[in-house]
Each structure stands twice: as structure tokens, then as C-alpha cells.
Amino acid sequence: MSRPRHSSHRRRYTAVLALTTASTLLAAGFQAGTASAAPHGSGHAKIVATPRAGAAPAKLSPAQHASLLKSATAAVGDTARILDLGSKEKLIVKDVAKDADGTTHTRYERTYAGLPVLGGDLVVHTKAGRSTVSEATEATIKVPALTARVTPATAARKALTVAERADATRPEVDGAPRLVIWAAGAKPTLAWESLVEGTQDDGTPSELHVITDATSGKDVFHYEGVHTGTGTGQYSGAVPVGSTLSGSTYQLVDGDRAGHRTYDLNQGTSGTGTLFTDDNDVWGDGNQSNRQTAGVDVAFGAAATWDYYKDVFGRNGIRNDGVAAYSRAHYGNGYVNAFWSDTCFCMTYGDGSGNTHPLTALDVAAHEMSHGVTAATANLTYSGESGGLNEATSDIFAAAVEFHANLAADVPDYLVGEKIDINGNGTPLRYMDKPSKDGASRDYWDSSLGGVDVHYSSGPANHFFYLLSEGSGAKTVNGVSYDSPTYDGVPVTGIGIGNAQRIWYRALSTYMTSSTNYAGARVATLQAAADLFGAYSDTYLAVAAAWAGIHVGDRIALGVNVSPIGDQTSGVGQQVSLQTSAYTTNSGAGLTYEATGLPDGLSISDTGLISGVPTTTGTSAVTVTVTDSTGAAVSTGFDWRIANIYVNGTRVDIPDVGPAVESPITVTGRGGNASATTQVYVKIVHTYRGDLTVDLVGPNGTVYSLLNHSGGSADDVDQTFTVDASAQPVDGTWILRVRDTAAIDVGYIQQWRLTP
Structure with missing residues (x-):
């Protein structure tokens, strides 16, 4: 969640997920429906639905989870053949999730000729012997040669140059670069991956991964690997703290949560420092001057986040393997940040400006540790639109953790960082109901979003989640006033944060991959909503409406839906092929297509394909009408210009x-x-x-x-x-x-x- 560094030229792909920062479904109609609703907050209605029990995560013991992993690993060869992968491609099981109805979701990494394929991850969903696949890339994994023209030493030097341009301090390459296949670009490429360690300009440790084309030596991609995000705490108030008695001394070691440990770094920047201890098991006093106070907030944040994922989703720890992370408070001097690192599998918190404003609030802890959950599931690449979704996921679950903990001292809300006052003016860091209120975040999707810093490109996804949870318009929730707009001015009805969080988590853990963008997130959440509540249910339609509210896709109407067709320009004498896209929610109903106003030489087939060779210049007003066998119909219009084009x-x-x-x-x-x-x-x-x-x-x-x-x-x-x-x-x-x-x-x- 950090403030972006500005560059005069090169784009920065930073995955410092810290706290401080000043195939789609198509539709043409809005379904008002007869939604079941209930009052909430200041009286606004919501759609009320109960998730389908079969789509809930199965409650697996560690032994059962290990057994699923073992079985999936034993079957990787058969799975690769079923997926028609090439002879040089191998699958490596990353995780297996199982639904209550027996459906399994196996997440794989991939290798090619023994080399790791970065951006080649996929998920195989198997139900009753039938499988479907979610893939990070649909490109065939193949490179012309496996011998690098660029030496690893050259790649390392180039990686250092990239790190210096990214403003890293004292960068050093950690070990030799490794040869990989880079599959997240336009086409798979043989590349070197270098890990450059150093320090970012705000004091955060840096683990910059640099991908260098092994043939040309060009910088293909780079991203940051350090993710920046009884007792009395400064922010949490009086809360229970998991501790363990060792001899006559109590330690901040949480035996109920796999032994999570909380350390005092004593303003250091490496190691673990000193384990927090106490002689009477009464920790902190709510004042920042008491070093234990930050320890209380940190330990409680870890416990609350662990409990949230376990209570709501049955997830046993960040990686779902029952292993605890650890936390480090009092990092550095005047460090205005907090960060999650997969390398140490730990959370680290600075004490803020002058070491007087620690970044230890509950939503900070939940945000940063949720980056660990994302890394263990979809592993959304931290750049472009997927990077915005990564950052938004942490904001989404930070809000959800607050609502789950329901602290009197930190009232649940849809604000990010409101307690820590990082801006020094009493305002939150981010607003989910109208992200642009922070002065930089985007409210809505557009085609330029992928070029925006991920902390700001997260805005539309945060906005989507708020709309899905609470709906649009003015309302008050837990004493906080919100007024959320929509892109097209059409109202959105919320479904409640309980069901919204379940849809986002299932989409993240089951259908999203490293390359998922906003359009892909829409598909993933609609599939998750279909699993949990049924396709075309009121909840499903609300998901589509919330996405339309941020300018991603269209609302879904019951009956026939046809994708809008933009104005067309074609050349005289040049072959035309335009496939219209339509579907009906009426089960089993067939579709027929008609078109009026088509330019001379063009016609529409019974599958909706408009084809032919235009013969005459001019502009025509075209209307395409799609009708299903129940008689339901919908039309869409556009202009078609025919010109002399070369x-x-x-x-x-x-x-x-x-x-x-x-x-x-x-x-x-x-x-x-x-x-x-x-x-x-x-x-x-x-x-x-x-x-x-x-x-x-x-x-x-x-x-x-x-x-x-x-x-x-x-x-x-x-x-x-x-x-x-x-x-x-x-x-x-x-x-x-x-x-x-x-x-x-x-x-x-x-x-x-x-x-x-």
C-alpha cells in the first residue's frame, strides 16, 4: 500500500505492498428483478441469499490436505496429457482445494524442458469426473532455443542497472541468475531471472526480481518481492492476546494459532530482535510510549487475520498449511510503512514519523498478511491491472477482517488506514465507496488503468467491492457516511459484505491466475457467484451490476443478452468477418439472428456472423436483433462506415x-x-x-x-x-x-x- 516513486522515464513494477500511499459475459439490459432484501445500516436494502452449502470449502485435516496433494502430484503426467501439453512441459502441484460437494481445484506451476515457466500457472477444476481449466496464459509454451546468448554475468549486470533506475540503495545480486521461460508477455521467451537485494527509498527492504531476455539482453519485466501492508493496544484497545508461559515469564507466542511469535526489532532492520516478554501477562497500556503497546496491536492483528480466514473460509493460516507467520514491531527509525515478505514469511511494522505514529492498526495487519494469501493462491502479478487487483484484494480483506473482529475501538468501515493518519490531516489513506476522494485513485475502469500505479489502479476493484457489499447512493454504516456513485448513474443494490467477501475469496482462490485483469476478475466473480448462489440468481445479477457500476462489462438481463457492437469501419473490396455475441438465460432456448441496414455485400448467418465484401462507400445505420425460441428478443445498433482503406x-x-x-x-x-x-x-x-x-x-x-x-x-x-x-x-x-x-x-x- 505504498506511495509510488516517480520516474522520469522507465516504468516501475514495484510489488512493495506496503501501507503508505498519499472470455467475458456480455449483456444489454438491466435486471431490476424481485430481489429479496433486508434493512441494514441506515435503512438501505440489500439482496439476501444463503450460499450453496456444496460450494463451501471442505473442512480438511492436515492429513487430508496432504493426501490430496500427494494424489495430484502422482497424477501430473496424466493431467498434462489431458491438457494436451507439449512433451517438454511438466506440471508441479502448488495446492489443492476441495469443496464440500467433492469438487477439487488443483493449482499448478509449469516447467518447460526443466526450466520454470513464469506466468504459466493454471488451475484445473474437477467435478464428477469432468474438468475445466483457468489459465494465466493461453499461449503455447515453446521457445526456438534453450541456449542463452546472454551470459548470466551480463544478465546480473543489467539487473543491477534496472535496480539502480528503480531507486534501490546498495543493490546486490543474490546468487547467480536462473534460466526461466517468461510466459507473461506477448509470447514465451527464454530469459534470466535475477534477484537484486537492497533498500528502497523509504527504507523498506528490496527484493527486486528482474527478467532479462536471454537472447537480446533487454529488460523484459521487473517486480518487487517485498510486499508493503489480555493487552491494550493503541488502535485495538483492550483485546485478548495469545501468550505462552515459559518458566516464570510470559512470551508473545500464540499457542492457539500455531505459535505465532511477535518480536521487538528495537529500531533494527534485520533479524528478529527480541521476543516480547512480560512478567504478569498484562501487555501494553494503550500509549505509544510503552513498547508493548505496538506489540499488542501487532499480535492482535495477526490473530484476528488468522481467525477471519479460518472462521469464514476454513483456511488454516496464510498458506493454508497450518504454519504461522511471525511479526516484527519497531522496525527502523522513522519508518513510515509496514510490509509483508514471503521470503521471511513475516509481517514488519515501522513506528512512523519520529517513531511516534506506528503503522500497527488492524486493517494494516490484515492488508499486508492478505498479500500472503494472494501469493499462495492466484499470485496476481504486481503490475498492470493484475497488480491493482492484488492491492485491492488486500484492501477488501482488510475491511472484511475489521467487520469480523468488530472492535469498539476500531469500528468496522470501508476506509483504509483511517486510524494511523499517515497523511497527518485526520483523513483515511483510501476510500472504498469513492476511491477518487484520496486525490489519486480511480473510481472506474478504463483502458489506461494498467499504466497507473497499483495503489491507485486498485480503486475500481475497491469500488466494485463496496458497491457489491452496500450498494450505491448515500447511506450510513456503523456511523460512517458514504455516498457511492456508479459509472452510468444506474443504482446498484448490495448483497452484504458477508456474501461479497465469499464471492471474492472463491474467485481469488479458485479461478484467478497470475495474469487476471479486470475483465477476467469479472468472469471469475460471476463464476464464483454461480457456484455459491446459482447462475442468474439475484446475487449473480448483482455481481454483474456492480461491475457495470465501475465500467467493466454490462448488467445482465433475464432473457436474451447481446454484446454491444461498436461502430465499424471497413474497406471497399476487403473481406469482413464480425461475430456478434449473444446468449439467453432461458435454459435450452435457441437463438435466431436478424440484421437490417447492412452495407451492400454483407449478410448475417444463423450463428450471428456478419461477413462478405463491401462494394459501396457510405455509412449505414445497422440494427442486429437476436430472438430466442421463447420469443424474448433484444436489439443493438451501430453505424458501419465503408470507405476506401489501404x-x-x-x-x-x-x-x-x-x-x-x-x-x-x-x-x-x-x-x-x-x-x-x-x-x-x-x-x-x-x-x-x-x-x-x-x-x-x-x-x-x-x-x-x-x-x-x-x-x-x-x-x-x-x-x-x-x-x-x-x-x-x-x-x-x-x-x-x-x-x-x-x-x-x-x-x-x-x-x-x-x-x-
């Missing part, structure tokens, strides 16, 4: 800091001049579009600048530009000229289109 789809590689490359299109037989609104569509695959200049050169040599180092660290160019080319003859050779002017990132022209 395309060059030949790949042209763009050298790194090299000369400009060119891609030509030659037009003949048109005559006259081009339009004042000539359109140029450009598709360039490149990992840092701010490196690029992109120009259009007309037949008479005039140069039109389309892109000049704009877009910063975002990936790719996928954009239509409009230029006044009315001084250009249409006939002649038009050129797209592209140059890369900065080091490290590379790419290629995939396609460009000209509509003069």
Missing part, C-alpha cells in the same frame, strides 16, 4: 536507438486530393511508447507528425490519428516512418491503415 500488415522491426524504419502504402487509380480528415490507424507493439516518434509522409514529401515521444511509459501504439492531408494527391506512395530514440525497449510495426 492496409500494410507486413511486420517491420524497430531497432533500439537506431535509424528510422519505413512502411509504405501505394495508392493508384483514385485521382484528386486526400481528405482534410484523413485517418491513419497505427498498431505498433513496443514496451515503451514514449521512446517513439511516428510520422506520416505524403506522396509529395510532406511530413505529418503523428506521435512525438508522447504516452510516457505505456505499452504499444494502438491509435487512429486524423490529419489534414488535403494538399496531398491520393495517388502515390504514403510512408509510415517510425524511430526509437531511447535505449532498452524495442518493438515493431504490426500494421497500419490509411483512409485518405
Whole structure:
């Protein structure tokens, strides 16, 4: 949950999950329904439903869990064959979960020719002998060669350079880089993974993983591995504290929770420091000056988080293996943060500015330890949209833990970090009902979200969870006022935090993978809602409505649903293939498709495929109507423009800091001049579009600048530009000229289109 560091050029993929930071379902209608509702808070209604018992996690003993792991491991060869994996691919069982009805969910990592495949994880769901799969990547795992051209020493040096650019202090490569297959990019790549240790600029330890292309030596990806997130505590008040008597001295060792231990680092930054001890088993006094007070908050936070996951989901510890983490209080001097590390399997808390504002509140503990749960399940990659979902997951479960603990001293709410006052002005760190109130987080999804720092791109998912739990509009919950908007202004009815948390947890632990994005999270939560409450139940429809409330997907109507179709532009004489997507909630009902207003040369098939070759320029208003065999129907409309469009789809590689490359299109037989609104569509695959200049050169040599180092660290160019080319003859050779002017990132022209 930390404040992002700003970079003048390169994108930072930091997974410092700390506390401080100043195939989708488609629909066309909103289902109001006849939801069962009950009053809550200040009187607002909610959808009330009971989860299906069969979808609840089975209560497994450690021995039963071990047996499932053993059986899955013994069957990995058969599973690989069933999945039609290549002969060089092997599966490694990471975990097995089981539902009360016997359904199993086996999570696998993958290797290729003995090398770890990063981003190749998958989950196999098996029920009554039938299996389905959730995959992080659908790409075939295959690389042209297994011999690295780049030496490990070179990869290590490049990794150090990346760490220095990421503002790490005293970076050192820990051991030799390991050879891996990087499968989280556009295509699988042979790569080196280096671990660079050091210190981040706020004092947090750094474990930066750097992925270097083993053929070209380019920095492919990098992410941070340190995740930043009776007694009387400063924030928790008077609470029970698990302790153990050793001789005549009590220790903060929680025997009821696998022996979780709480240490005082005494302002140190390594090791475990000193175990908290006491002579009378009365810990802390609520004052920050008493060192035990922070220990009470820390120990209680660990206990409350353990109890939450066990009581609500039957999860036995962070990794579901019955093993306790440990906690360290009083880290560093003036350290304004807290963090979770999988390496030490521990939680660490700073004392804040001047060592007077410890970051030991309950939602901090729950947030950070929930990063451990995410790592043990979906392991959402901590960058882009999946990174935002990772961060939101910790905020979601932090709120859920607060509601489960129900402390008088820390009233449950949908605010993040409200107790620790990290901003120094009495305001929370984040707001789930309207994330933009923090001044930086996003309320809604859009296509630029993946380029936003994960602490801010988490906003839409936090907003989704609030809407799903409480609904939209003004209301008061536990004395706190909220007023949550929706993207389209359509109200959303909540289902209660109890059922919302169950849906998110099942989606995370059962269906999400490392690469899940917002659209994928929608699919995962809808599947989870179908498992728990039934497909197209009021609760299921509420999940879709909450996603629509943050601009992800559409509401689902009972009856026929058809995906909206955006306005189309096609070329005269060029083959068209547009598949409409529709389904009906009426079981067993067939669908028929009709279309009016199609451009000359196009027709729609009985499966909804619009195809043909347009013959005439112009713009048509098209309406597609889908009807099921019960008579239910729905229509969607869009405009279809037919124009003279010229395309060059030949790949042209763009050298790194090299000369400009060119891609030509030659037009003949048109005559006259081009339009004042000539359109140029450009598709360039490149990992840092701010490196690029992109120009259009007309037949008479005039140069039109389309892109000049704009877009910063975002990936790719996928954009239509409009230029006044009315001084250009249409006939002649038009050129797209592209140059890369900065080091490290590379790419290629995939396609460009000209509509003069």
C-alpha cells in the first residue's frame, strides 16, 4: 500500500505492498428483478441469499490436505496429457482445494524442458469426473532455443542497472541468475531471472526480481518481492492476546494459532530482535510510549487475520498449511510503512514519523498478511491491472477482517488506514465507496488503468467491492457516511459484505491466475457467484451490476443478452468477418439472428456472423436483433462506415536507438486530393511508447507528425490519428516512418491503415 516513486522515464513494477500511499459475459439490459432484501445500516436494502452449502470449502485435516496433494502430484503426467501439453512441459502441484460437494481445484506451476515457466500457472477444476481449466496464459509454451546468448554475468549486470533506475540503495545480486521461460508477455521467451537485494527509498527492504531476455539482453519485466501492508493496544484497545508461559515469564507466542511469535526489532532492520516478554501477562497500556503497546496491536492483528480466514473460509493460516507467520514491531527509525515478505514469511511494522505514529492498526495487519494469501493462491502479478487487483484484494480483506473482529475501538468501515493518519490531516489513506476522494485513485475502469500505479489502479476493484457489499447512493454504516456513485448513474443494490467477501475469496482462490485483469476478475466473480448462489440468481445479477457500476462489462438481463457492437469501419473490396455475441438465460432456448441496414455485400448467418465484401462507400445505420425460441428478443445498433482503406500488415522491426524504419502504402487509380480528415490507424507493439516518434509522409514529401515521444511509459501504439492531408494527391506512395530514440525497449510495426 505504498506511495509510488516517480520516474522520469522507465516504468516501475514495484510489488512493495506496503501501507503508505498519499472470455467475458456480455449483456444489454438491466435486471431490476424481485430481489429479496433486508434493512441494514441506515435503512438501505440489500439482496439476501444463503450460499450453496456444496460450494463451501471442505473442512480438511492436515492429513487430508496432504493426501490430496500427494494424489495430484502422482497424477501430473496424466493431467498434462489431458491438457494436451507439449512433451517438454511438466506440471508441479502448488495446492489443492476441495469443496464440500467433492469438487477439487488443483493449482499448478509449469516447467518447460526443466526450466520454470513464469506466468504459466493454471488451475484445473474437477467435478464428477469432468474438468475445466483457468489459465494465466493461453499461449503455447515453446521457445526456438534453450541456449542463452546472454551470459548470466551480463544478465546480473543489467539487473543491477534496472535496480539502480528503480531507486534501490546498495543493490546486490543474490546468487547467480536462473534460466526461466517468461510466459507473461506477448509470447514465451527464454530469459534470466535475477534477484537484486537492497533498500528502497523509504527504507523498506528490496527484493527486486528482474527478467532479462536471454537472447537480446533487454529488460523484459521487473517486480518487487517485498510486499508493503489480555493487552491494550493503541488502535485495538483492550483485546485478548495469545501468550505462552515459559518458566516464570510470559512470551508473545500464540499457542492457539500455531505459535505465532511477535518480536521487538528495537529500531533494527534485520533479524528478529527480541521476543516480547512480560512478567504478569498484562501487555501494553494503550500509549505509544510503552513498547508493548505496538506489540499488542501487532499480535492482535495477526490473530484476528488468522481467525477471519479460518472462521469464514476454513483456511488454516496464510498458506493454508497450518504454519504461522511471525511479526516484527519497531522496525527502523522513522519508518513510515509496514510490509509483508514471503521470503521471511513475516509481517514488519515501522513506528512512523519520529517513531511516534506506528503503522500497527488492524486493517494494516490484515492488508499486508492478505498479500500472503494472494501469493499462495492466484499470485496476481504486481503490475498492470493484475497488480491493482492484488492491492485491492488486500484492501477488501482488510475491511472484511475489521467487520469480523468488530472492535469498539476500531469500528468496522470501508476506509483504509483511517486510524494511523499517515497523511497527518485526520483523513483515511483510501476510500472504498469513492476511491477518487484520496486525490489519486480511480473510481472506474478504463483502458489506461494498467499504466497507473497499483495503489491507485486498485480503486475500481475497491469500488466494485463496496458497491457489491452496500450498494450505491448515500447511506450510513456503523456511523460512517458514504455516498457511492456508479459509472452510468444506474443504482446498484448490495448483497452484504458477508456474501461479497465469499464471492471474492472463491474467485481469488479458485479461478484467478497470475495474469487476471479486470475483465477476467469479472468472469471469475460471476463464476464464483454461480457456484455459491446459482447462475442468474439475484446475487449473480448483482455481481454483474456492480461491475457495470465501475465500467467493466454490462448488467445482465433475464432473457436474451447481446454484446454491444461498436461502430465499424471497413474497406471497399476487403473481406469482413464480425461475430456478434449473444446468449439467453432461458435454459435450452435457441437463438435466431436478424440484421437490417447492412452495407451492400454483407449478410448475417444463423450463428450471428456478419461477413462478405463491401462494394459501396457510405455509412449505414445497422440494427442486429437476436430472438430466442421463447420469443424474448433484444436489439443493438451501430453505424458501419465503408470507405476506401489501404492496409500494410507486413511486420517491420524497430531497432533500439537506431535509424528510422519505413512502411509504405501505394495508392493508384483514385485521382484528386486526400481528405482534410484523413485517418491513419497505427498498431505498433513496443514496451515503451514514449521512446517513439511516428510520422506520416505524403506522396509529395510532406511530413505529418503523428506521435512525438508522447504516452510516457505505456505499452504499444494502438491509435487512429486524423490529419489534414488535403494538399496531398491520393495517388502515390504514403510512408509510415517510425524511430526509437531511447535505449532498452524495442518493438515493431504490426500494421497500419490509411483512409485518405
